[in-house]
Amino acid sequence: MEIVKIVMPTPYDEGDVNGFLVKGDALSIFDVGPKTKEAYEALEHGIKSAGYRLEDIEQVILTHHHPDHAGWVDAFPKAEIIAHKYVDHWMRKTEEFLNYREEFYKMHMIKQAVPEESMQRILRIRREMELYGSVPLTKTMEDGEEVPGHPGLIAYYTPGHAQSHFIFFHQQTREVIGGDLLLEKISSNPLMEPPVDLSFYRPKSLVQYQESMKFLADLDVSTVYAGHGNEVVNVKELVEMRLERDSMRANQVYDILAQPKTVYEVTKALYPTVYENQLGLTLSKSQGYLDLLVKEERIRCELVGEHEIYSRI
Numbered sequence: 001m002e003i004v005k006i007v008m009p010t011p012y013d014e015g016d017v018n019g020f021l022v023k024g025d026a027l028s029i030f031d032v033g034p035k036t037k038e039a040y041e042a043l044e045h046g047i048k049s050a051g052y053r054l055e056d057i058e059q060v061i062l063t064h065h066h067p068d069h070a071g072w073v074d075a076f077p078k079a080e081i082i083a084h085k086y087v088d089h090w091m092r093k094t095e096e097f098l099n100y101r102e103e104f105y106k107m108h109m110i111k112q113a114v115p116e117e118s119m120q121r122i123l124r125i126r127r128e129m130e131l132y133g134s135v136p137l138t139k140t141m142e143d144g145e146e147v148p149g150h151p152g153l154i155a156y157y158t159p160g161h162a163q164s165h166f167i168f169f170h171q172q173t174r175e176v177i178g179g180d181l182l183l184e185k186i187s188s189n190p191l192m193e194p195p196v197d198l199s200f201y202r203p204k205s206l207v208q209y210q211e212s213m214k215f216l217a218d219l220d221v222s223t224v225y226a227g228h229g230n231e232v233v234n235v236k237e238l239v240e241m242r243l244e245r246d247s248m249r250a251n252q253v254y255d256i257l258a259q260p261k262t263v264y265e266v267t268k269a270l271y272p273t274v275y276e277n278q279l280g281l282t283l284s285k286s287q288g289y290l291d292l293l294v295k296e297e298r299i300r301c302e303l304v305g306e307h308e309i310y311s312r313i
């Protein structure tokens with residue numbers, strides 16, 4: 001693929017984010033950075049250096065809805081905006097959707113036995129959405145579809161890190177535009193998110209994420225153009241490492257469950273120094289390991305009153 005990498009700064013811990021300009025029958029950009037002034041400047045500079053203007057971009061294609069990837073959809077007035085249909089909720093931010101989302105998190109944090117005060121803090125943070133874009137999608141994509149204007153480039157649905165996550169696999173070159181599915185330096189987090197059908201069922205993010213990584217490993221990929229950091233070429237090896245690390249952490253959680261515990265209690269035990277400042281993230285991670293152990297039938301989950309209690313089998 002004729003591909004130009006554009007690196008943009010973000011205000012988040014993971015550092016810079018990558019967008020990829022791809023010239024096929026159409027001129028497309030995959031991911032567009034957070035809606036900050038600094039990211040806009042980097043984006044504009046990158047596109048100019050490649051010999052184009054922002055108005056020349058015909059398609060903005062998003063790997064997922066997180067703000068570090070989807071913010072500057074607003075900068076391309078003439079482009080089609082293409083992504084998983086779930087992304088559209090984050091662009092439109094209707095009162096109805098924001099309320100649903102808040103109800104979803106509230107319901108699950110009660111099950112996890114998160115104290116009221118912490119819960120309010122997390123809900124407040126989740127309301128801050130200024131780095132998200134605000135242009136609705138003009139086209140949605142399905143699993144297995146060919147990307148318009150790019151013959152041989154196939155979108156594959158790979159949920160886990162985000163419920164909207166796609167990778168784009170080029171059948172001839174075996175290159176992948178990978179979003180946050182597999183990063184060189186950091187393992188990306190399987191965040192707890194509302195499901196695509198906007199019900200109150202909680203997707204098992206880590207279980208999904210592992211399946212998506214295994215799918216990628218089986219694709220026989222030459223290069224992954226990752227959402228953060230360098231390109232990845234040792235895909236199978238890196239996936240293997242990520243899976244091993246997860247099972248190590250899951251074993252630690254199993255040890256913690258010598259006594260039955262709630263998700264909040266497991267989180268405190270697993271992340272004693274950071275859980276207070278990064279509660280949303282650490283809850284998602286602990287929940288993920290618990291879901292893995294339930295799937296492996298090593299532990300069970302029972303609803304006692306309004307809390308879910310996990311215990312060894």
Ligand SMILES: [Zn+2]
Pocket residue numbers: 017066068069180227228
């Ligand atoms: Zn990201």
